[in-house]
Amino acid sequence: MRKGSVDAAESLTARIGQRVTTHNKTAFLKCPRGSREMWNLVRSVTGKAKHKYVLNKDLTADHLNQYFSAISTDPDYRIPLVKHTASQVLEEFAEWHIFRMLDTIHPTAMGLDGIPEWFIRIAAAAFAMPVTHLFNMSLNSSIVPSQWKASRITPIPKTAQPATCQDYRPISVTPILSRLMEKELVRSFLYPILLSPDYSHSFCDQFAFRPTSSTTSALVYLLHQTTSLLQHNDYVHFIALDFTNAFDAIRHHSLISKMCTNAVPDCFHDWLVDYLPSRTGASTPYKRWSKCTMKK
Numbered sequence: 001m002r003k004g005s006v007d008a009a010e011s012l013t014a015r016i017g018q019r020v021t022t023h024n025k026t027a028f029l030k031c032p033r034g035s036r037e038m039w040n041l042v043r044s045v046t047g048k049a050k051h052k053y054v055l056n057k058d059l060t061a062d063h064l065n066q067y068f069s070a071i072s073t074d075p076d077y078r079i080p081l082v083k084h085t086a087s088q089v090l091e092e093f094a095e096w097h098i099f100r101m102l103d104t105i106h107p108t109a110m111g112l113d114g115i116p117e118w119f120i121r122i123a124a125a126a127f128a129m130p131v132t133h134l135f136n137m138s139l140n141s142s143i144v145p146s147q148w149k150a151s152r153i154t155p156i157p158k159t160a161q162p163a164t165c166q167d168y169r170p171i172s173v174t175p176i177l178s179r180l181m182e183k184e185l186v187r188s189f190l191y192p193i194l195l196s197p198d199y200s201h202s203f204c205d206q207f208a209f210r211p212t213s214s215t216t217s218a219l220v221y222l223l224h225q226t227t228s229l230l231q232h233n234d235y236v237h238f239i240a241l242d243f244t245n246a247f248d249a250i251r252h253h254s255l256i257s258k259m260c261t262n263a264v265p266d267c268f269h270d271w272l273v274d275y276l277p278s279r280t281g282a283s284t285p286y287k288r289w290s291k292c293t294m295k296k
Helices: 006-029 035-046 061-071 095-103 117-122 124-141 176-195 215-230 252-260 266-275
Strands: 150-157 168-173 280-283 292-295
Touching (some): 061 150, 095 124, 117 176, 124 266, 176 266
Parallel strands (some): 150 280
Antiparallel strands (some): 280 292
16 A cells, blocks of 8 residues: 555455455354354454453442542533523424334333333333423423433443442433433434535534444544555554543533534524533442432
């Protein structure tokens, strides 16, 4: 590639990829049925072994709750401003669409409300009309029910032998209905902004949290830029930055102020303002931990 033989390099890359695919496909065909055997084979292909976590007996649920609460609390918190022009009434959610969404919901973890996904799927015909009314009323009034802002938080070890609270990752799970409404609002109001010609230039180098994009797209783009630079340069420097707790540390008023620069309905803007603050959570037991309330 550095010598300029792009076609030869691409041909060699395609041949190597084909050989790897053929080898892996043959190995998977010999795998017996069963999720455990399949996952063992996946780990052998990716080179990632399943960790056996050794929990630290000195850590309790109270220690984790205090740590998670500390990293998610802003002492200088400022409540984002709402727009007082949110007078437009939107019928964004249709009953048939909500029924199809409830009827085809995939298995997922339930929140603190204790409503499992299988129950929602079975009773989709009965829930479609009231859930549609609830979604539209929440959007038009720009008020999010407090139950939808309460999360079930599970501490997952980052390492095989976690020693401190920093070695645990808090996985926050909101109620299923909250996640469904969240997903539909993102599809209706945020995705069109990412694809709009008026705003696409601001997101041309963003690959996360946007449709038809992924880490694979980022790697392809990075590889393309690198190979293009190596054709005229001897080497290329990479600078990688990793922000710890980036989503927990972001300021709400800064996020909302950037949202104001985009073309979103005022009621959706105020819905986001009400959705972000006053969030609470409760930790779920991991092995031996007990439930304990936590405020974010």
